[in-house]
Amino acid sequence: MARNLTTIAVLSGLILVMVVATNLLGVRLFDRLAINLCISLVLVLGLQVFMGNSGILSFAHIGFMGIGAYTTAVLTIPVRMKGMSLPDLYPIVAGIELSPYVAILVGGLTAAAVAAVVSYPLMRLSDAAAVITSFALLVVLHTVMTHWSEVTNGPRTLFGLPRATDLNLAAGTAILAIVAAVAFKESRAGLLLRSSRDDEVAAGAMGAHIPRLRWQAFILSALFAGIGGALWGHFITSFSPKAFFLKETFVILGMLVIGGASTVTGAVFGAIIVTVTFESLRALEAGINQAKIFSEQVIGLTEIVLALAMIVVLVLRPGGLFATQEIGALLWRRARKKEDR
Amino acid sequence: MSFFLQFMIDVLSLGGAYALMALGLVIVYGILRLVNFAYGELIMVAGYTMYLTSGSGLPWLVMAAVAVLMAIMAGIATDYIAFRPVRAKSVTAVLITSFAFSTLLQNAALLFISPRPRNVPLPEIFSETVQFAGVITPARNLITIATAVVMLGLFSWLMRHTVLGIAMRAAATNFTMARMLGVPANLIISSAFAISGLLAGVVSMLWIGRVGAVVPGVGLEPLLIAFIATVIGGMRSLQGAVLGGFLLAFMDITLNFTLPQDLLKFRDAFTFSLVILILLWRPQGLIRGPASGQRT
Numbered sequence: 001m002a003r004n005l006t007t008i009a010v011l012s013g014l015i016l017v018m019v020v021a022t023n024l025l026g027v028r029l030f031d032r033l034a035i036n037l038c039i040s041l042v043l044v045l046g047l048q049v050f051m052g053n054s055g056i057l058s059f060a061h062i063g064f065m066g067i068g069a070y071t072t073a074v075l076t077i078p079v080r081m082k083g084m085s086l087p088d089l090y091p092i093v094a095g096i097e098l099s100p101y102v103a104i105l106v107g108g109l110t111a112a113a114v115a116a117v118v119s120y121p122l123m124r125l126s127d128a129a130a131v132i133t134s135f136a137l138l139v140v141l142h143t144v145m146t147h148w149s150e151v152t153n154g155p156r157t158l159f160g161l162p163r164a165t166d167l168n169l170a171a172g173t174a175i176l177a178i179v180a181a182v183a184f185k186e187s188r189a190g191l192l193l194r195s196s197r198d199d200e201v202a203a204g205a206m207g208a209h210i211p212r213l214r215w216q217a218f219i220l221s222a223l224f225a226g227i228g229g230a231l232w233g234h235f236i237t238s239f240s241p242k243a244f245f246l247k248e249t250f251v252i253l254g255m256l257v258i259g260g261a262s263t264v265t266g267a268v269f270g271a272i273i274v275t276v277t278f279e280s281l282r283a284l285e286a287g288i289n290q291a292k293i294f295s296e297q298v299i300g301l302t303e304i305v306l307a308l309a310m311i312v313v314l315v316l317r318p319g320g321l322f323a324t325q326e327i328g329a330l331l332w333r334r335a336r337k338k339e340d341r
Numbered sequence: 342m343s344f345f346l347q348f349m350i351d352v353l354s355l356g357g358a359y360a361l362m363a364l365g366l367v368i369v370y371g372i373l374r375l376v377n378f379a380y381g382e383l384i385m386v387a388g389y390t391m392y393l394t395s396g397s398g399l400p401w402l403v404m405a406a407v408a409v410l411m412a413i414m415a416g417i418a419t420d421y422i423a424f425r426p427v428r429a430k431s432v433t434a435v436l437i438t439s440f441a442f443s444t445l446l447q448n449a450a451l452l453f454i455s456p457r458p459r460n461v462p463l464p465e466i467f468s469e470t471v472q473f474a475g476v477i478t479p480a481r482n483l484i485t486i487a488t489a490v491v492m493l494g495l496f497s498w499l500m501r502h503t504v505l506g507i508a509m510r511a512a513a514t515n516f517t518m519a520r521m522l523g524v525p526a527n528l529i530i531s532s533a534f535a536i537s538g539l540l541a542g543v544v545s546m547l548w549i550g551r552v553g554a555v556v557p558g559v560g561l562e563p564l565l566i567a568f569i570a571t572v573i574g575g576m577r578s579l580q581g582a583v584l585g586g587f588l589l590a591f592m593d594i595t596l597n598f599t600l601p602q603d604l605l606k607f608r609d610a611f612t613f614s615l616v617i618l619i620l621l622w623r624p625q626g627l628i629r630g631p632a633s634g635q636r637t
Contacts, residue, residue, distance in 0.1 A: 057433045121621050128376050128576065131436055132568055133620050136613040139565060143610040246561075250444050257437050299456060300448030307445035311423065311438050318430040 007328030008182050011268045012175045015041075019171045031167060037275045038170035039232050041268060044255045045177040046224025048267040050217045051256065053190055055197030056126065058218075059249055060119075060134040061225050063141030066244030067114055068107035068226030069233035070145065070152050075103040076234075077160040085160040088150045100164035104230040111226025116219050123214040126200065138249065145241040152241060159238035165231045173231060177224055181264045182326075189216055194262075247303070251278070254306045258313045260320025265327040270320065277309075278302055343475035351594050352587070354482035357489025358547050360586030362563045363570035364496065365540030367582040370571070371513040372533050373428070375435050379419050379443035380567060381560020383541035384548060387412040388555030389450060391461040391546075401464045409542030415446070416538025420531050428530075443560075450557040458554040467550050485547050492543055493583065496536075500579065505532055513577075565609075572616050575626030584628060 015038065022034045047061045075098045077085055082094055098106070122133050146155045184190045193213040196203035204210055233239065251274070259270020281302040288298045313320060325333075369377045390408040397404070423442040427434040469480045500506035511519040512529045520526050541563075548563060549555055566589065574585025589612070596608055619626070 051433075055433065057436050122617065125620060125624060127432055128370070128374065128436075129620055129624055131376060132572060133617050135568065136572075136616045140610045140613045140617075143607060143613070147606045147610075250440065253437060253440070261433070297456075298452060300451035303444050303448040304452065307441040307448070310441040311426075311445075314430075314434045314438050314441075315426040318427060318434045 003326065003328040003332050004182055004186055005328070006331055007265060007326040008179055010327050010331070011178050011265065014268070014272070015171050015174055015178075019167055022167060033275070033279050035165060035167050035170045035235055036279070037271065038167070038174040039165075039228055039235060040252070040255060040275055041174040041271045042170075042177045042224055042228035042231065043252050044259075044267045044271045045174075045181045045264065046221045046228060047252055047256050048261060048264060049181050049184055049224065050214075050221035052261045052263065052267070053185060053193040053197060053217050054214045056130045056134075056214070058134045058221070059131070060137040060141065061221065062244050062249045062252065063138045063145075064111040064115055064222040064225035065229030065232070065248070066141060066145050066241065067111040067222075068104075068229030069239065069244070070158075071110040071226070072100065072103040072107040072230035072233050073158055073161050074151055075106060076100050076162055076164075078162070081160040085158055086151070086153055090150055100162055100234050101169075104164075104227060104234065107230030107233075108223045108227035111229070112219050112223040115222030116215070119218045119222075120211070120215050123211040123218065138245070142241060142245050145244065155241060157238050157240045161233050161237045163234060163237050165235035170231055170235070173227060178264060178268065180220070180224075181267070184217070184220060185264060189213055193217055250303070251306065254310050257310055257320055260322035262319060262324060263322045263326050265325075266320045266322035269322060273321075274306065274309075278306065281305055346474060346476050347478065348594065348598075350476065350478050350482055350486070352591050353489075354485040355594060356587035356590030357485050358544060358586075359566050359570050359590050360583040361489060361492055361540050361544045361547075362567040363574065363582035363586045364493075364579065365537040365544065366564075366567040367571045367576065367579060368509075368540075369533050369537050371577055371579065372509060372516070372530060373424070373435075375424070375428075375432065376439070376568075377419060377424075377534075377537070378436065378439040378564070379423060379446065380537065380541065381562075381564030382443050382446040383412045383415050383419070383538050383560070384545040384563050385446065385450060385555065385557065385560040386415040387542040387545035388461055388549045388559055389454060389459070391549070392454075392459040392555055395460070395462040401462060404462065405546050408545065409539060412542030412545060413535050413538035416534040416536075416541065417531055420534040424530070424534075425527070447557045447560070454557075456557060458556045460554050461549055463550055463553055481547070481550055488543060488547060492540070496540075496579075499536075505529075509533060565613075569612055569616050572626060573619055575628040577625065578628040581626050581628035585626070588627075 018034055018037070022030050043061070043065060047058065050056070050058055050061075074086070074089070074093055075096055077097075079095060079097050082089055118137065122130070122137070125133055145152050148154075152158060185194070192203065192208045195206070196208055196210045196213060200210065229244070255270040255274040256267055257270070258274060259268065260266025285298050285301050288294070317323065365383075366377060366380050369375065369380075387408040390411040391404055394404045394407055419439065419442055423438040424435055427438050466484070467481045470477055471480050471483060500510060508519065508524045509529055509532065511522070512524055512526070516526070519529075544563060549559065570585035570589045571582050572585070573588055574583070575581025592612065592615075593608070596611070597605070600608065
């Protein structure tokens with residue numbers, strides 16, 4: 001217990017330090033970076049809840065992020081703007097205008113509800129079949145988002161969301177996500193699910209209802225993704241379905257894999273490391289493009305570096321930076337070693 | 342009658358291309374039990390090779406041969422970079438490294454070539470049309486059918502009558518046992534990737550021949566098609582992959598003819614929902630590789 005509390009304290013402490021530092025510095029660029037980081041954290045932790053505990057790779061996560069973002073968009077775009085940004089919206093919802101804070105929660109719950117309905121039968125599958133179905137699910141969700149013009153404005157950019165996500169909200173949600181992820185991991189369901197990850201047959205023989213356990217984790221994971229997506233929507237204020245497809249999936253997956261999928265600590269550190277590297281590379285790219293060193297625009301450099309980093313990490317440390325132990329456990333062990341001496 | 346013939350030509354030419362795509366994916370899956378997410382990028386590599394060699398003035402067939410060769414090399418490179426170092430460690434790790442390798446290749450194309458479409462050279466015959474028995478059809482449809490027949494024949498001969506093919510089937514059935522009997526594992530896996538690259542290269546000529554241009558994301562659609570086809574037909578069966586390819590083409594063409602316009606745009610959602618349903622109903626696909634892992 002003390003170890004888990006230490007983990008939560010250390011990880012939340014990191015975020016708090018970041019918030020305080022950003023507020024003291026007062027640079028707008030860092031503000032953006034910090035909010036981005038907190039949103040990524042929520043998304044990565046969501047993926048960790050399912051993938052880390054069940055050991056099954058899921059591609060569908062970003063689809064649920066999209067559901068969250070579009071739900072909150074439909075509920076919060078001001079009524080007079082709706083005629084412009086969503087001309088074909090169904091009349092029943094056209095008059096609704098909720099506070100963004102309520103809508104973010106509704107976005108998360110909608111994503112969780114969709115996940116609950118869609119995913120139960122999928123949870124019986126393991127290995128490659130599970131991966132391909134989750135990939136198929138991502139494509140289905142993306143196709144629906146791209147073509148359901150009434151709600152999503154089709155493949156075009158949807159605009160007009162009120163800007164509601166500030167650093168405090170994003171950081172608060174991220175801390176809640178850390179607490180929830182650690183709590184789930186250490187709960188009875190989390191423990192059983194992790195045992196099924198390590199040995200499916202043995203866990204099943206002990207009486208673990210594996211599909212139901214995976215289902216619970218998947219719903220929780222979709223809730224995180226929906227809330228993360230909604231937060232992102234209110235941060236970026238205009239987006240198109242393209243934002244919720246393979247590129248974003250790759251980034252979130254990269255964060256989790258580099259940090260270590262099995263631990264919450266890994267997810268947090270992965271998100272921090274990748275976001276910081278990513279943003280600096282983006283700045284470098286922008287710098288190169290502005291200086292017009294090359295005749296054509298430089299794009300894709302960031303993704304190449306991230307891809308290489310992922311391969312190198314997986315080759316050298318297949319479990320990621322924090323493969324098995326949370327930071328709390330590591331610190332306690334170190335403390336005990338000192339006492340022994 | 343002529344409508345029927347037209348329909349059959351459409352289905353067979355699309356199905357031939359789909360079957361080759363699916364076969365390239367399933368040959369690796371059969372042996373390694375691992376999905377190669379970088380498969381679509383092999384098609385992209387062949388396409389960009391065509392673009393890069395287009396200024397050289399070589400005959401088209403030579404350029405196509407070079408492009409296919411590059412796809413084979415890229416296939417082998419996938420093995421060395423994304424699969425071999427992590428193969429023994431975990432299934433998830435390999436899936437992620439192949440996904441990363443796919444992103445790597447795609448973004449390399451973005452960075453070093455261009456995000457905009459690039460024209461690839463096509464032989465004259467690809468844009469001609471042929472008329473017979475009251476049917477007018479592009480010549481490339483007939484070329485696709487012919488190529489598919491030749492490739493499938495070649496492939497089944499390779500798998501049945503050569504040492505390499507028999508060793509690969511043995512490895513697909515029981516990898517450990519095959520190794521104990523002296524089948525060199527790395528060689529077999531690299532060969533599977535090379536064959537996968539060969540199929541991707543040939544598919545690339547047919548696929549890119551339809552539009553005449555290549556973009557960095559060109560591999561996504563073939564990859565998705567190969568996924569669906571293998572899942573429908575059976576992840577572990579080579580015949581299943583071919584059957585799945587033709588079935589998928591049949592479904593696509595039928596939907597094209599029958600679905601109303603405003604539902605047609607959701608076609609991908611329909612087909613992918615079907616994949617999910619099939620996996621639930623028959624997790625091993627229509628043609629089931631026998632439980633022991635035996636396959637023919």
